[in-house]
Amino acid sequence: MSLRLSTVILPYRRWSEGGAAAWTRAEELGFHTAYTYDHLSWRSFRDGPWFGAIPTLTAAASVTDRVRLGTLVTSPNFRHPVPLAKELISLDDISGGRVTLGIGAGGNGFDATALGQEPWTPRERADRFAEFVPLLDRLLTEDSVTYEGEFYSAHEARDIPGCVQRPRLPFAVAATGPRGLKLAARHGQAWVTTGDPKLYENGTPEQSVEALRGQIGKLGGACAAIGRDVAELDKVLLTGFTPDRGRPLESLDAFVDFAGRHQELGFTELVIHWPIPDSDFAADQKVFEQIAMEAPAQLG
Numbered sequence: 001m002s003l004r005l006s007t008v009i010l011p012y013r014r015w016s017e018g019g020a021a022a023w024t025r026a027e028e029l030g031f032h033t034a035y036t037y038d039h040l041s042w043r044s045f046r047d048g049p050w051f052g053a054i055p056t057l058t059a060a061a062s063v064t065d066r067v068r069l070g071t072l073v074t075s076p077n078f079r080h081p082v083p084l085a086k087e088l089i090s091l092d093d094i095s096g097g098r099v100t101l102g103i104g105a106g107g108n109g110f111d112a113t114a115l116g117q118e119p120w121t122p123r124e125r126a127d128r129f130a131e132f133v134p135l136l137d138r139l140l141t142e143d144s145v146t147y148e149g150e151f152y153s154a155h156e157a158r159d160i161p162g163c164v165q166r167p168r169l170p171f172a173v174a175a176t177g178p179r180g181l182k183l184a185a186r187h188g189q190a191w192v193t194t195g196d197p198k199l200y201e202n203g204t205p206e207q208s209v210e211a212l213r214g215q216i217g218k219l220g221g222a223c224a225a226i227g228r229d230v231a232e233l234d235k236v237l238l239t240g241f242t243p244d245r246g247r248p249l250e251s252l253d254a255f256v257d258f259a260g261r262h263q264e265l266g267f268t269e270l271v272i273h274w275p276i277p278d279s280d281f282a283a284d285q286k287v288f289e290q291i292a293m294e295a296p297a298q299l300g
Contacts, residue, residue, distance in 0.1 A: 194240075
């Protein structure tokens with residue numbers, strides 16, 4: 001299977017000051033999907049400008065025609081399935097059916113406490129995610145949903161006319177633990193990983209590849225347990241968080257080597273960060289664009 005190349009554009013620029021231009025350029029460069037983070041703020045960008053994911057993607061839909069659009073990723077940290085479903089159906093309509101929802105359990109950090117709650121434990125996040133995903137699935141596929149859960153409720157929540165994409169827009173489920181992988185197997189059209197975070201600081205690229213091989217194996221096990229062929233799921237690697245860090249973006253050859261190793265593991269889509277000067281995602285824009293235009297053909 002050919003390897004798709006996508007990008008993630010962080011929403012830190014005003015739309016009139018380079019924000020819009022990045023999305024139109026992403027389409028011109030031929031990226032399969034242009035994603036954005038769905039956070040209230042993020043790490044080193046916390047004290048600077050940061051805009052909302054859904055309005056940003058709605059604006060991006062209005063200035064593009066072909067590139068798919070999505071979140072990478074949305075989480076229960078500050079989202080509720082009922083209003084989220086309405087926003088996603090609207091975005092899918094405005095974009096003409098070009099939306100993918102990247103969705104994960106969330107983590108610690110600003111998003112986890114911005115609404116005034118105490119940080120959830122990993123088990124609490126997993127419990128909420130296990131309820132969030134199936135409810136969101138129903139809201140996006142049924143005209144009216146009533147549900148009473150431990151964490152989320154819906155009372156005659158109506159989502160007419162539903163998604164342009166049928167039966168609903170695709171989910172790309174970010175998961176590495178057993179419960180998350182089960183959700184990916186049951187509800188996902190794609191699976192997302194950033195690699196093994198324990199290897200980021202001191203691991204090697206070879207160790208990272210083996211860790212990813214293990215994750216894909218566990219995903220296969222989760223699919224087999226419900227009688228699903230793991231080949232049905234796209235396998236997405238959000239790059240920049242493995243021990244390689246930004247080295248794959250230093251040259252076309254370096255990227256093709258990196259991408260080829262991960263394609264051999266079974267990944268069907270790699271996502272690279274749009275360059276941001278003076279940040280963890282700093283890269284040469286010309287090299288980045290060369291990779292976008294030339295790497296897919298070399299990877300087959």
